Amino acid sequence: MTSQCRHSNPHPPPPPPRFPPLPLALGGGAAGGGGAARVTWWRRPRGGGRCLHMHVTAAALGRRLLSMATPPPPVPTAVPSDPGDLSAAFVTCPNETVAKELARAMVEKRLAACVNILPHVTSIYSWQGKLEEDGEVLLMIKTRSSRVPALAAFVRSAHPYEVPEVVAVPVTQGNPPYLQWVRDSTDP
DSSP states (O other): OOBOOTTOOOBOOOOOOSSOOOOEEOOOSTTOOOOEEEEEEEEOSSSSOEEEEEEEOGGGGSHHHHHTOOOOOOOOOSSOSSTTSEEEEEEEESSHHHHHHHHHHHHHTTSOSEEEEEEEEEEEEEETTEEEEEEEEEEEEEEEGGGHHHHHHHHHHHOSSSSOOOEEEEEOOSOHHHHHHHHHHSOO
16 A cells, blocks of 8 residues: 655555654543654655655644643843943043053942953044044943943043043843843942
């Protein structure tokens, strides 16, 4: 006896299984609907490959199967509870010594949770009517948005530049535990 697949190639009877069919319990119990499925691999005579034949009783595909479906768990939000309550601020410094001094003071004063020091940046800018190009060190500062004015005031008072750079952008997404750590590490 042969069987037909959608590809219309006839199948010879299956060889004796090396392993018993795989029973898939899809029902049973007091709720009704018993049944099982078994999976059998048959080798196609031409063209190689294998066809999967699944023999399932009607009862196995009833309500019992659908009742096993559960919605996926909720995905933790990447948006802070108050989008924009945190900021990333940027300050350029003339050298690494100044950068480290400013960074330590910002964290000690709880103006910043963390300051990354990125050495060897090149800045091209216009200053007093002349095109300038300088090597600088960039500070990337994570803080509360409410602390940016105090951060800017501190930088103006402690920075050697006549007009130091202080720019900040709101943080609207990120790793929730990290964002909470920034909130906990800075004064409101």
